[in-house]
Amino acid sequence: MELSAESVWQDLQEVRRRAPVVHNITNYVAMELSANGLLALGASPVMAHAREELDDILAISQALVINIGTLSPMWIESMRAAMKAARHRGLPIVLDPVGVGASRLRTRTARELIEEVAPTIIRGNASEVIALHADLRTTRGVDSSAAAEEALEAGFQLSRRFECTVSISGEVDHIISGPQQLRVMNGSALMTRVTAMGCTASALTGAFAACVAAPLRAATHAMAVMGVAGELAARRAEGPGSLPAHFLDCLYRLSESELRDTLRLAQGPGREEASRP
Template identity: 50%
Template sequence: MTLLARTWDIVERIRSKAPLVHNITNYVVMNNTANALLALGASPLMAHAQEEMQELAAISNSLVLNIGTLSEPWVSSMLVAGKAAKAASKPIIFDPVGAGASSFRTQTCTKILQEVAPTIIRGNPSEIMAVAGADGQTKGVDSIHTTQAAETAAEYLAEHFDCVVVVSGKRDMVVSTTETVWLQGGTSLMAKVTGMGCTSTAICGACAGVADSAFDAAVAGMALMKTAGGMAAAKADGPGSFQMHFLDALYSLNKEAIRANCTIEG
């Protein structure tokens, strides 16, 4: 089965199974992320109280950890949730937002990697390089590096933590210990809307909740972002209308749209 066929199979599984995706994410993007998951067919859960992490891990299909708006209590909840999800064999998707921008962020990333061992790591090139210990300087939470520049860092993380690494940019890269795939598509309008990277991570979480492999889930998640972005850009007049059309595109996705809007290169 081709990567395109596997991606469409994952979409159909999401729509039929409505996986519950537990998000401990930043409060800038909660509404956007929840709506994107709903539009795709998944079920979003936004909760961060440490007291309920164990119970939520038992009922969720996947866990998304996003460090966009950090505080010590949230970090503690992420660690408890991550360990509970790992014990329950649930996939964990980690978004190291702004890694390299502050020592607190970078140290938190290290702690999550070492204590939780995420299944998928998704970030921009600078974040991935910072998490890997390379020169991953960021401009706030934005990347100042290209996807190509982060390839070695992604390969290191995949090998060292036995996970799948996604580096997103104009071309997205998905790296495992055995293969690398590049995805082309999307639109520059995505950079004009806050939280699109965070949405990518959450959609990877939805895909991971039903997919047979983490690699397929990561490829599918990024392919769906590229596709919905391209579909939305064709109708949008600017960032505001783009957000509306992006949700509609996720809702109306079909196999032909993925083929037309996203190129997957092995």
């Protein structure tokens, strides 16, 4: 895969040109920032979780994002139905296993969802990826208590088992697909002080997946744009209260020159084959 600001810019322009409809079944905390992030990116968000309208919404959508941040029995059934319908329609599916490992309900729900319909991309923090794979109780609420590097083995295992791309966010973002591993080294620690930033990264990943055929490229470029916009926003913000507004502005106004001057991408060591559990 080509690693360059030019390829990221090309895909960002494609998202802006096509304005894909991204159907989100997400949590109450993340809805506003995720929707505004998609709009600033140039995509069209739909936040809908009623089982009765899923077929209609998915018929006009180009991607599905599932986020388990605030679960209820009704939402779980809607997630299950939406993933099956999206797979039937050939739509890319992004799963964000928010807080997996913090409760039995979250862990069981996420595992059942991916066992029934393997997502195109799993995007979570290190603790969530580890817990999703190994059911380790390393998640502190919905925040990560592990570094992204600690989740690499789990990421390779999940990617191999479900034939999907795994995007692990952290100080350095690691994106894994089969034996391949890419790294995005953008962002700011201030982003961790604002709730729903990770959820917004998953929403943006859905927009890129709608327009970019290769999931590894889509996930990497989504995290690249997210990280660059967050890094630029942090330079302007006075604290976590003003960061979201600056983030949305930077995402909306992101230029090719800003991307070229700020972006830091690298090839990871990869794996010949993930070891079997």
